[in-house]
Every structure is written in C-alpha cells, then in structure tokens.
Amino acid sequence: MLRLLIADDHPLFRAALTAAVADAVPGATVEATASMADLLAALERQPDCDLVLLDLRMPGSSGFSSLIQLRGLRPDVPVAIVSGEENPLVVRRAIDFGACGYIPKSASLAVIGDAIRALLDGNEWLPEGLAEAVDQGAAEQALTRQIATLTPQQFKVLMALADGRLNKQIGYELNVTEATVKAHVTAILRKLGLYRRTQAALLARRLLDASADTLTPPLDSTQSDIGDDD
Template structure:
C-alpha cells in the first residue's frame, strides 16, 4: 500500500527534512514525498490539487505565524490528515495543535520509532498525541471555529493583513486585483466579527506559539 502513498513534508531545515524523509522511508518504503520549506510553498502545494495522503508540518517556517500553516492546510484540504512535527513540546502547544485540527503531534526530539507509531496510527484514521497535561482552551476553540468560516483565499489574505500589508501589497503578493482584496477583507471582518483590520490582526495573533525555554531549536538528536 505504501508505494501508492503521497506525503507532504513542510519544514525549512534541509537536514531535518532529509532525516524525516529517511525515517519515513523506513516506515513507508516506496511512498512518494514532496518537500516544501515555507508557508507560501506549502500554500502552493496544498492548493495545487495533488492527492496527498498525509502532511507533516513544522510550526516555525518562514511566512508562518504560529498555527497558521495548520489552519490553512485544514481549511484548504479538510480531508488531509496533518501531523505536526515541532521542537516546541510545550503541553499547551500540543493541546492547541489538536484543537486547531491536527491529527497528530510528534516532538522533533522523538526517536524514529515514535514517528513510525504516529504516522501508522494517523494513516489508519486514528489520532496520535503525546500524553497531554494542558486543558482544553475555550478561547482557542472559539478562534478555530471563527477561522473555519473563512475560505482558503480569505485565510491567505488574513495572514498578510496580520503582517501589516496594505491591500495593494496583498494584491501583488497573491496576484489578485486590489478590489478583490478589498472584497475579501470586508468578508473576513464580517465573518470574524471584527470592526477593523487591527482587530482582525490582533485576533490572528492568537495563533502564535508560546515560548518554551531550553532547547526549542535543538534538533541534533531528532529522529535517531
């Protein structure tokens, strides 16, 4: 079965992508793997129509804002299971990944056997998360529900809006007419219940990650 599988890896570290590709090759020999290294490349890959069976996302790619890559992937392809691969192992980060729609979460410090267990479970239609110590957050649940109302294109516009881009800058970056961006912004504000662009930007900041001291970017032992 694995020779028919198509996997998407989204991570900006080439060495970690290589390690992840090797580990996945042990679990799913023959599976096809596509790699991307930024939020914009992820958007293009997910929106491109290729029938991926599983996406594996880092939360800290260029252009991403916290859980924005996860929210976009789930909004564009709700049938595509997503496993977060992150060096941020904070219990609330894991819980929030679950609330924003991930099917699994594997710390980058985990051995390859754990990755294999998680991937096998998710491909079988299950979920896989480390033991959780953080409680469900109703604010995150409400934010996820509000963002779920947006179309994939509106999510793209919202993320650029949150970065402080003007309509003409968003139009240029997304190859849209400026009037189309204005229409999207109006719809976004209405759906999110916001009265201004600033209010919408503050709302998106809720996707940001908590900082965790000690070893967040240490991937030296990952997937060994």
C-alpha cells in the first residue's frame, strides 16, 4: 500500500490535494499535516512513506528550510514541492535542494494527479512550459549543492544564524556546548566556501525567502569572525 504525506497549512487546499491523491492513486494511505512539527511527527509514524507533498510556507518553516531539513533527516523519502510560487528560479532551487518535483497550486486536479503518479513511478516532474524556462548559473548551482551537504544539526545552526542568535543562545536551544556551536559554524563556513558568520547569516536569510533573486552572499572580508558574537 502506498503511503503519502501532505504538508500544507491551508485546509481547503489540503482537502483538494487529498482528493487528488485519492483519485490518482486509489487505495493509497494519505495523512495531511498543517505544520513542520506535525509533518516530522508523521514521518516518525510512517518511516516507509512513499512521497511527501510539501508546501514551502507553513508554520515552523519558511522558504527552503523545510525541504533542506527533510532531505537531511530522511534522504530516502521523496519530497515534491506544491507551491503557489511559480518563479523559475525558485523551481530550480527546489530541484537543486533535492525535490523530486514541483507542482504549482494553480494546476488542475487532473494535472496534479498526473504529477503524483509520475513521482510515485520514480520520475522527476515539472510543470509543462516551466521546465524549459528553469535555468541557474553555475555558481549558484554549486552553492545549492554545498548547502545540501550540511548535516541536520549544521543546518539548524545556519538557520539560527539567520535569526541573529549568539553562540550561547544556539547552544542552549540545541542542548550543546558553545564550543560545539563554534565547531559547527566553522564546518558550515568551510562547506559553503565562506569566511564570515555574517555571510552565512545573510545566505540563510535568503534561503528563508524563496523568492530572493540570488543565494550568493557578498564576500566582504577574508577574516573569519566565528566567535565574534559576544
């Protein structure tokens, strides 16, 4: 039996998406969630999930943070984005961050059903006409691949940097020492090819804005400021 998880905070669209799944894949088990916390709990209950249909914006997540977190925690579970955002750059980033497909919310239920069947067959799916428009520069492609190499804990630290948290605050929230946080920041900067935590924070804030024009942060210094947050 196929098992799918839907994550979207809009009740009407959750219901429509659930109906589309039921029509496209009769007999499939579907669980709908409305927040990132609920989705993670559902994945704990259904570790053999066949497909996650994920909205980019819902409580507990913003931009690509939920997609990157899911790919880090459960790289074996396919994740497709279902979003009202149809910017080709956003679609390209989603695919580069590990999404197996991108379904616009403006698509008809019939098209959504076709997409779900294709995704469950192991194919990548992009909306007709948008796939050809999707393009991304080599530098940004490299950076998105680098972000995808972060561990789940490193990604949590990166998101905390976006909120301007100090190492002590991050350590308290993650229940680790300040030295461990500094080690994570060092690893993050190395993996992303950056020099300053302020660059990492800027990049993280752009990750949270799925419509940002570019991910590449400015290189404002060659000096590291890993510990300069007190």
